[in-house]
Amino acid sequence: MADCETLLTDWVDIPSYGMAFRFQFIRQSNNQIHIYILSQPPYAYGQATGGHDTHRYGLPDRPYICYDPMPTNMSDAKIIALEWAKRTAYYIRNGKWFQKGELSGSRRNLI
Secondary structure (H helix, E strand, C coil), X not given: CCCCEEEEEEEEEEHHXXXXXXXXXXXXXXXXXXXXXXXXXXXXXXCCCCHHHHCEECCCXXXXXXXXXXXXXXXXXXXXXXXXXXXXXXXXXHXXXXXXXXXXXXXXXXX
């Protein structure tokens, strides 16, 4: 990963679901920040776990959040990580991705 800079490694807790996620934020040479998923709860038995289904690139070796456009500042990157964690916790618990309006204040650019 030449010309990349690690900006932060941090945990995100989703207390309402009793789940925690760990992310590493790395600035790429094109100024985009990739949000790598270092730790997350396992998906439930039978749930789809592919990259498209779970909004992750880089599977299986180094997954990172699939988002368009990729953030270029840490403020946006942190919001994206939190929202992805909320959606993933919801998916793990309920077996489906949330429907519009089920998560208040959520960004909708996860692809």
